[in-house]
Amino acid sequence: MKLTVNDLNSFYGPAHILFDIALEVGEGEVVALLGRNGAGKSTTFRSIVGLVENRSGRVMFEGRDVSELPTHAIVRGGLGYVPEERRIFTNLTVEENLEVGRQPKRAGAPQWDRDKLFKLFPNLGEMRGRPGGRMSGGEQQMLTIARTLMGNPSLVLLDEPSEGLSPKIVEQMVDAILAMKKEGVSIVVSEQNLHFARLISDRAYIIERGRICFGGTMAELDARPDIRDAHLSL
Amino acid sequence: MAFYVVQFLTGLASAASLFLVASGLSIIFGVTRIVNFAHGAFYMLGAYVAFTLTERFSGAFGFWGGIIVAALAVAAIGVLVEMVLLRRIYHSPELFQLLATFGLTLMVEDLVVLIWGPDDLVGRRAPGFKGAIEFFGQNIPSYDLFLIALGPVVLGVLWLLFQRTRWGVLVRAATQDRDMVAALGVNQKWLFTSVFALGVFLAALGGALQIPRDAVNHAMDLRVIVEVFVVVVIGGLGSIIGAFVAAVLVSELNAFGILIFPKISIILVFLVMAVVLIVRPWGLFGKPEAPARRTPGLTVNPWRPLTTNERLAAIAVLVVAAALPFVAGNYVLTVGSEIAIFVIFAVSLHFLMSVGGLASFGHAAYFGLGAYGVALLAKMAGLPMIACLLLGPLLGLLGAAVFGFFAVQLSGVYFAMLTLAFAQIVWSIAFQWVSVTGGDNGILGVWPEKWAASPSHFYWLSLGIAALAVVILRIIVFSPFGFALRATRDSPLRGEAIGINGKRIQWTAFVIAGTVAGLAGALFAYLKGSVFPDNMGISLSVDALVMVLLGGVETVSGAVVGAIVYKALNIWLVSQTDLSKLVLGGFVVLIVVAFPKGIVGTLEAFVHRRRKSSSSASSPLLTSRIESAE
Numbered sequence: 001m002k003l004t005v006n007d008l009n010s011f012y013g014p015a016h017i018l019f020d021i022a023l024e025v026g027e028g029e030v031v032a033l034l035g036r037n038g039a040g041k042s043t044t045f046r047s048i049v050g051l052v053e054n055r056s057g058r059v060m061f062e063g064r065d066v067s068e069l070p071t072h073a074i075v076r077g078g079l080g081y082v083p084e085e086r087r088i089f090t091n092l093t094v095e096e097n098l099e100v101g102r103q104p105k106r107a108g109a110p111q112w113d114r115d116k117l118f119k120l121f122p123n124l125g126e127m128r129g130r131p132g133g134r135m136s137g138g139e140q141q142m143l144t145i146a147r148t149l150m151g152n153p154s155l156v157l158l159d160e161p162s163e164g165l166s167p168k169i170v171e172q173m174v175d176a177i178l179a180m181k182k183e184g185v186s187i188v189v190s191e192q193n194l195h196f197a198r199l200i201s202d203r204a205y206i207i208e209r210g211r212i213c214f215g216g217t218m219a220e221l222d223a224r225p226d227i228r229d230a231h232l233s234l
Numbered sequence: 235m236a237f238y239v240v241q242f243l244t245g246l247a248s249a250a251s252l253f254l255v256a257s258g259l260s261i262i263f264g265v266t267r268i269v270n271f272a273h274g275a276f277y278m279l280g281a282y283v284a285f286t287l288t289e290r291f292s293g294a295f296g297f298w299g300g301i302i303v304a305a306l307a308v309a310a311i312g313v314l315v316e317m318v319l320l321r322r323i324y325h326s327p328e329l330f331q332l333l334a335t336f337g338l339t340l341m342v343e344d345l346v347v348l349i350w351g352p353d354d355l356v357g358r359r360a361p362g363f364k365g366a367i368e369f370f371g372q373n374i375p376s377y378d379l380f381l382i383a384l385g386p387v388v389l390g391v392l393w394l395l396f397q398r399t400r401w402g403v404l405v406r407a408a409t410q411d412r413d414m415v416a417a418l419g420v421n422q423k424w425l426f427t428s429v430f431a432l433g434v435f436l437a438a439l440g441g442a443l444q445i446p447r448d449a450v451n452h453a454m455d456l457r458v459i460v461e462v463f464v465v466v467v468i469g470g471l472g473s474i475i476g477a478f479v480a481a482v483l484v485s486e487l488n489a490f491g492i493l494i495f496p497k498i499s500i501i502l503v504f505l506v507m508a509v510v511l512i513v514r515p516w517g518l519f520g521k522p523e524a525p526a527r528r529t530p531g532l533t534v535n536p537w538r539p540l541t542t543n544e545r546l547a548a549i550a551v552l553v554v555a556a557a558l559p560f561v562a563g564n565y566v567l568t569v570g571s572e573i574a575i576f577v578i579f580a581v582s583l584h585f586l587m588s589v590g591g592l593a594s595f596g597h598a599a600y601f602g603l604g605a606y607g608v609a610l611l612a613k614m615a616g617l618p619m620i621a622c623l624l625l626g627p628l629l630g631l632l633g634a635a636v637f638g639f640f641a642v643q644l645s646g647v648y649f650a651m652l653t654l655a656f657a658q659i660v661w662s663i664a665f666q667w668v669s670v671t672g673g674d675n676g677i678l679g680v681w682p683e684k685w686a687a688s689p690s691h692f693y694w695l696s697l698g699i700a701a702l703a704v705v706i707l708r709i710i711v712f713s714p715f716g717f718a719l720r721a722t723r724d725s726p727l728r729g730e731a732i733g734i735n736g737k738r739i740q741w742t743a744f745v746i747a748g749t750v751a752g753l754a755g756a757l758f759a760y761l762k763g764s765v766f767p768d769n770m771g772i773s774l775s776v777d778a779l780v781m782v783l784l785g786g787v788e789t790v791s792g793a794v795v796g797a798i799v800y801k802a803l804n805i806w807l808v809s810q811t812d813l814s815k816l817v818l819g820g821f822v823v824l825i826v827v828a829f830p831k832g833i834v835g836t837l838e839a840f841v842h843r844r845r846k847s848s849s850s851a852s853s854p855l856l857t858s859r860i861e862s863a864e
Contacts, residue, residue, distance in 0.1 A: 049417060075419035087414045089407045099400060100407045101418045151419050 001060070002027050002155050002186045003048075003079070008057035010047045017043050018210045021057070025155065025188055030181050032201035032218075033190040034232055040210040041190035042084050045157045049074050049081045062154070078109050080153030084160045084190075086140045088147070090133030094124055097132055097143055101150035109154035110183040117146040120179055138169035145176065155186040162196045174199050194232055206231045236370030245489030246482065247378035247447075250385040251277075253481035254440030255458055256465040257392065257474050258433035264409040264472040265429045267328070268320060269647040271335040273437050274459030275342035279308045280438025281450045282350050285357045288445065294361035305439040312434030316427050322827055324426070329593045330826045332650055333783060336595075336776060337822030339455060344816035346452045357445030377446050384443070388436075389478050396474075405429055409472065456772055460658040463651040464503055468510050470520020471648065479518060504659050508640055511652075515643050537790050539712050552701055559690035567689035568761070569805055574696035575757045577797040578703045580781035582750035584793030585707050587782055589716060590743040591723030592642070595650045596657025597751055597778050599637070600630040602770025604752025605759040606664065609677040619683040623756050630752020631745060633660065638744030642737055645726075657775055664767040676766035680759050696757055703750055704794060710746065711790060719743050773815075777804070780822055786835030795834050 001024050008021035018040050025031050035041050047055045050071040059067045066074045075081060089097050098114060105111055118125030121142040127135065132143060141161060148156060161177070162170050177200045181187060191197040197204060197218075204221050206214040208231045214221065221228060259273045287300030315338065323331050363377035396402035408415045408425055416422050441454075448454075465484050469476030484503055491502035516522045540548065558570055583597045607629030611622045637656040641649055664671045671677065686692050710716050721729040722736040729736050759765045768774070777800070785796025808814050825832070831839060 051413060051417065070421075071413075071416045072419050072421045075417060081417050083414065083417065087411055089410050089414070091410060092403065092407060096403045096406075099403050100415060100420070102400075103419050147418065 001025065002029070002062065003188070004058075004060040005044075005048060006058045006060075008044070008047055008059070009055065010043055010052045011054040012043075012052075016210070018047060018055075021047075021207070021210075021212055023188075023205050023212065023215065025186055028181065028184055028186055029203065030177070030187045030189065030201045032197035032204040033188060033207060034192070034194065034197060034204055035190070035207040036192060036232065039207045041207055042159055043210075044207065045081060045083075045159050045188075045190065048157060049079065075151060075153075076103060078106055078152070078154040080148040080151055080156040082144050082148045082156060082158045082161070084163065086137075086144045088132040088135075088140050088143050091131060093129050093131055094135075094143060095128045097147050098150050101147035103151040106152050106154070109152050110185055111152055112149040114150075117149060120176055121146055138165050138172075141165060141169070141173070142176070149180070149185075153185065155188070156180070158187055158189040160190055160192070162191065162193055170196060192232070194228070236372045240369060240372040240374055241489050241493070242486065243374055243378060243382065245486040246385070247375075247381040248488065249481040249485035250381040250388075251440040251444050252458070252461055252465060252485055253385050253478050254388060254436045254443070256462045256469070256477040256481055257388075258436035258440075259462055260466055260469075260472050260474060260477050261392075261405075261436075262430055262433035263466075263647070265405055265412065266320070266324065266426050268324070268331045268335070269328075269471075269651065270430075270433070271332055271459065272315070272338040272342070273335075273433070273462065274455035274457075275339040276308055276312060276434045276437040277441035277458050278346060278450075278452070278455040279311065279342060280304055280441030281357075281444055281454065282346055282355075282441075283307055283438075284442030285350075285355050285445055285450050288358050297358060297361050301439070301442040304442045305435050308438035308441075309431045309435035312438075313427055313431050316430040319823065319827070320430070321423070321426075326826070326830065328647055329587070329650075329783075329787065330830060332593070332595065332647065333779060334823050334826040336779075337819040337826070339459075340773075340776070340815040340819030340822070342819075343452055343455065344813045344819070348813070348816075350450075350452075352452065354449040354451045356449050360446045363446070375447075381443065381447075385478065385481075389474065392474055401428070456658075460655055463655050464507055466517070467648065467651055467655070468507055468517055470514075470517025472521070473517070473519035476517055476519030501659075501663075504656075507655070511640050511643055516648075537711070539708070552697075555697060556694065559693060564689040567693045569802075571689070571693045571696040571761055572758075572805070573798055573801045574693070574700040575754050575761060576777075576781065576801045577700045577794050578754035578757070579751055580778055580785070580793040580797035581704055581707055581791065582747045582754065583778045584782045584785065584787075584791070584796075585710070585750070586743060586747035588787055588789070588792075589711050589723070590719050590740055590747075592645070592740060592744065593650050593779070594641075594653040594744075594747075594775075595779065596653035596655070596660075596772075596775050597747070598770045598772070598774035599653075599657035599660040600634050600748035600751040601755035601758070601774065601778075602660065602664065602765070602767075603633045603748075604630040604755030605765040605769045606671065606677070606755075607752065608756040608759040609680045609765045610670075612680050613677055619686065619760070623753075623760075626756040626759070627749050627752030630755060631749040634745045634748020634752075635741075638741050638748065642740040642744055654772070654775070657770060657772065661767055661770050661772075664770060671767070674767065676764050678764045680765065681763050682760045686760070692761065696761070699753065699757065703753065704791060707746075707750070708791060715739070715742070776822075780818070780825070782832075783822075783825055784832050786832030786838070788831070789834045789838060792832055792834035796832060799833065 003025040005021060005023045008018055009016070010018040021044055033041050033044065043052060046052045048059050050069060057067065058065060061077060061079050064077070066077060066079070089100065092100070095114070098117070123139055124142055124146060132140065135143065145158070145161065161173055165173065174196070177187060177189070189197065189200065201218060203217050205212050206227065213231060214227050255273060255277050259270060262268060262270050284301050284304035287304050288297050291300055319334060323334055360377050360380070363380050366373040366375045367379065396406060404415065404420055404425055408422065412422055461484060465477060465480040468483065469480030483506065487503045487506060495501055510518060559567055579601055583594060587593050604627045608622045608626030611617045611626055617625070641652050641656065644652055665673055681687065682692060686695050718729070718734045718739050721734055722739050726736045755769065758769065781796040781800045782793045783796070784800050785792030785794065807817060811817060829836070
């Protein structure tokens, strides 16, 4: 297994947010984490990379227990994280944003550099010197993904990549994610949009009120319309 | 004409050091979000270390090498401070960060005197820049020309560093979103440490470069930090260009202000700062902060008025305190009066800080204004004591109304810097305007009238007024005004949305706090029989902050306990050691790191926990599931 999460519990102050989350991601797999707004998708990702201080449980990445490591060490180990809301550096240019994400090459993980990323996201190549604050939402979303890929991750947590994008940009996003998969990057993608998830994912988990309530292949999910209707707003 | 040109060049030369220190402060703030109050202390250390090194090693190499090595050595001390102290408090509320670095400043002041002695030290002239250049019959020191050239050079080097290196890109990224930088695999710890080292290096270099121009002394830290605060408020915190432009502006205002208002030149700088704050509250080159990153409070205990039993207990304590004159001697009673006065002072600041969420670092200004108000009324107008006690604090009210208006336009660290700068301005006026305030000699002979003259009577008077002040402030806390003030503290936007005029509410709170502080100052003038500029000095402002912190920031009236414990300790300490600032500073740092809830806060938490465990089951807050996650 690429990534195994067990008994993950998280808290914000006194509030208990995640309850015994467990999930697995195989080598080269694309796994969707589906759920409504506020179900705990982002918190799950933030907990895995150590951005939630108060958490317990075990996160195994490439056979190594990373649950006690600080965020930067987890990421340096090859576990990339693309946050929701993009969070690009608005005062930095496209190239400088990529520079922040740059990490040394890592054996066994796909390698990325500027030119390769500009091929994957041609729009970005045309605006290398533009400050991040003067880009459209779709361009910013591509930049966040490209920035994380600069760290040569072997697995990427992708938080709601289709949120707020126009249908045309969503198509480009699908292509980009499939291209990443082809390169050999394992991906966990959180989504509210089942159609988008179906286009890219091998398997899916459904999270509701901080608990995983379904896990299986996309076909298995389609065979259970009751679950789908109960936990996802379509 | 030539005279004005020379004056202008002198101003530019002074701007160089100011720029170095201010840019260092700005860089550190940009990344770590800590306003390093100890920056003046690092500046001073740079000067002292450079003095020693340049005295020890002769020649041009010894001099310039000494300056660089001094700055590097102080930067190394800075790294140590960052790793040992600041790393523990990056996630604390900003008040604690300000206080911890302030405590550090106090410690350094005593250490410097301990190592280098209390006298001014006059350093060597710079080899190669000893002469002066004649300009239409006026002399310009060539070292000034060197400094004038140095400023833009440093600005250029910093610009290259931030624009053209990976380190610079990381620092700029971290300035905007440090968590995201960590989420991209960058080790923030070392980024912070290196940024702090650079900032301290710049401050120390600024200090070291001053030695051919100015004597080195142990008060230069506060002088420079106040000017630097004014510079960064005008230029915009976090902007290096802003620091440069504002440093030039402030230095020129000082240079020409001396010609226009020789007695109170600082007024001019104040006026410019006020205009900038009205037009651009975040400085000429600063950016408005995104909605403030609210640091969650330390406790979740909601405030409530005292129960009947607690009220009876408070009255009982007051009765016991009132019985003191029957058992104690005059000395104890005088100490008791002083403590009562400081209870008034501390609760006034506590009101502003805890209820209003506005941490003032210059609250002594209003204490001092009240004291001067009484002294001027009593000595010049010859009014009776009661009239003086009623009218004197009005000077504190007036000062709070004027300064508060500007201060509440800002919040957080800007508010703290601005209140400190205002207090220094008031202090300078008292110090420089000799014809009215008597300058350093103060105003003597302000004695109470016969009915209040005996120690026991004065003690009862102070105790009564203190009790009254505490009761009135508590009533305000639980009044509709108090609710509005707390709402504004917790969420200015939501407050506005339900129709609360946040700025006006905060301004009113500032005026209330200033007036009560003025009342404390008025009593203090009668207790001591005199007033001095130190009655509005920085150390008094810090005393008040420590009292509030010691009592517990998040309590309703913790400052009462904080003031009693602290003042008693302080009086005892001063009688025991000459190094009171060292001990006091260490004490402040210790509270911040180890004891952030204060005495009353810790007791409350303890009682709360016991109550919870005795009423079986765990807290409903912890077990109830919060339905919506982020």
